Amino acid sequence: MANAPALEGASAVVEWFGIWPSFHDCEVIGVDLRRHEVSRLQIHAFIALPTQTHPPSFDLAKHALVTFSFVDIVFLELAGEDFHRQNVIRRLGVTKSDSTTSVEWSSSYGLAGRIEARHVSVSLVGGIPTG
Numbered sequence: 751m752a753n754a755p756a757l758e759g760a761s762a763v764v765e766w767f768g769i770w771p772s773f774h775d776c777e778v779i780g781v782d783l784r785r786h787e788v789s790r791l792q793i794h795a796f797i798a799l800p801t802q803t804h805p806p807s808f809d810l811a812k813h814a815l816v817t818f819s820f821v822d823i824v825f826l827e828l829a830g831e832d833f834h835r836q837n838v839i840r841r842l843g844v845t846k847s848d849s850t851t852s853v854e855w856s857s858s859y860g861l862a863g864r865i866e867a868r869h870v871s872v873s874l875v876g877g878i879p880t881g
Contacts (some may be wrong), residue, residue: 755844757851758871766874767797767812773842778861779815779879781828791818791853791865793839794879815879818853822868825852834860844870 751856754760755816764770778790795816798808830837837860845852846876857864 756846759873762814763872763874766814768827769790770841771795773839776839780822789820789823813878815875817873819871820865820867823865824850825866828863830857830861837861
């Protein structure tokens with residue numbers, strides 16, 4: 751389990767999930783890029799809880815819409831085969847430098863990318879996102 755990044759709003763994410771999630775198998779459901787406004791990366795996030803069944807499986811719990819918001823983007827890279835019906839995250843990481851913060855995610859399927867901005871925050875709305 752990763753430590754929560756020093757981002758505005760990160761404590762609400764930790765409070766909801768009980769940890770800072772890895773975002774593994776979660777899905778990118780939207781990317782909204784704006785030149786002079788706030789840009790956003792929206793993720794349908796959840797945690798996988800092991801079941802007591804045989805063979806073992808997982809129950810998905812604590813669904814939420816997690817939104818990373820970016821102001822003053824200085825670097826942007828989107829990659830992948832396409833923006834699919836599903837855009838499954840393999841891993842998501844947040845890296846801070848002196849003047850910027852970078853959010854980078856690799857993909858198991860669909861969209862991957864990196865967005866670096868001078869200000870990044872994160873917010874959460876509990877429940878399964880619609881749309």
